[in-house]
Amino acid sequence: MDFEKLTELVIELEVDDIADAVKEALDEGKDAFDVLNSLKKGMDEVGRLYEEKEYYLTELVLAGETMKEAFNILKPVLAASDKSEDKVKIILATVKGDNHDIGKNILSSLLLSSGFELYDLGMDVDEKAIIEKVKETGATIIALSTLLTMTVEHIKVVHEALQTAGIRDNVKLIVGGAPLNMELAKRLGADDFADDAVDGVKHIKRLAGIE
Numbered sequence: 001m002d003f004e005k006l007t008e009l010v011i012e013l014e015v016d017d018i019a020d021a022v023k024e025a026l027d028e029g030k031d032a033f034d035v036l037n038s039l040k041k042g043m044d045e046v047g048r049l050y051e052e053k054e055y056y057l058t059e060l061v062l063a064g065e066t067m068k069e070a071f072n073i074l075k076p077v078l079a080a081s082d083k084s085e086d087k088v089k090i091i092l093a094t095v096k097g098d099n100h101d102i103g104k105n106i107l108s109s110l111l112l113s114s115g116f117e118l119y120d121l122g123m124d125v126d127e128k129a130i131i132e133k134v135k136e137t138g139a140t141i142i143a144l145s146t147l148l149t150m151t152v153e154h155i156k157v158v159h160e161a162l163q164t165a166g167i168r169d170n171v172k173l174i175v176g177g178a179p180l181n182m183e184l185a186k187r188l189g190a191d192d193f194a195d196d197a198v199d200g201v202k203h204i205k206r207l208a209g210i211e
């Protein structure tokens with residue numbers, strides 16, 4: 001299994017074949033980080049095709065699923081490696097009261113393939129769980145998703161709970177989801193907003209001082 005083929009499988013959204021291909025590459029003795037890089041290359045291309053409107057949301061969702069399948073195989077191998085130190089830690093969640101996670105999961109795949117250490121808390125997550133995780137992991141970035149107008153206010157709840165806990169200045173808060181825009185995000189206490197996952201990764205890299 002060569003690296004170009006792995007990249008191709010991601011671009012072609014081969015969700016059913018990717019796990020076997022990754023297994024094959026690892027069985028051949030290929031380095032898990034090189035495998036990850038070839039998958040990331042595919043994901044970068046998917047991002048580019050999306051930005052150029054050759055791919056749409058359906059393709060982005062499928063690419064997310066494809067990466068998820070690949071990560072299921074890669075994760076334990078990567079976790080066992082000592083190269084995974086000094087990574088920027090990110091907490092990702094859909095806010096309390098909101099059970100939409102498709103967009104969050106796309107962002108999750110993109111962040112993992114960009115080499116971040118990710119703590120995905122899932123959906124319907126309250127401020128207590130987020131603060132606990134920040135304290136436990138020392139994460140410096142919190143990324144929150146919300147799709148419901150009804151739940152956007154929960155971003156403010158998280159922002160204020162971080163202030164109360166005295167750790168607001170230790171983290172950057174970025175938010176996304178259809179009912180939001182930069183102005184509203186800032187009003188709710190967030191530091192940043194991005195309107196899609198591809199752009200979200202770019203913003204997060206900037207917040208982390210990587211690019």
Ligand code: B12
Pocket residue numbers: 057060061097098099100101102103104106107143144145146147148149150174175176177178179193194195196197198199200201
């Ligand atoms: C799928 C869906 C559901 C599924 C969710 C399944 C799941 N596991 O996620 C189910 C059926 C469970 C559902 C339930 C409900 N839903 Co619904 N749902 C949708 C639907 C059709 C698609 C959402 C979606 O996944 N889009 C695809 C993803 C990829 O897009 P996305 O989430 O916007 O994410 C992108 C960006 O926003 C961004 N992004 C997202 N999060 C983040 C975070 C960060 C940090 C960053 C940087 C970027 C980022 O990146 C993503 C990719 O580029 C939308 C309508 C629509 N067309 O959007 C309604 C919609 C969101 N739902 C709606 C409603 C009202 C509901 C219900 C209340 C319905 C009901 N009466 O029960 C319940 C709520 C349940 C709850 N408590 O959450 C409304 C919300 C209206 C509003 N403004 O409040 C919508 C808009 C439909 C409508 N037009 O009325 N829903």
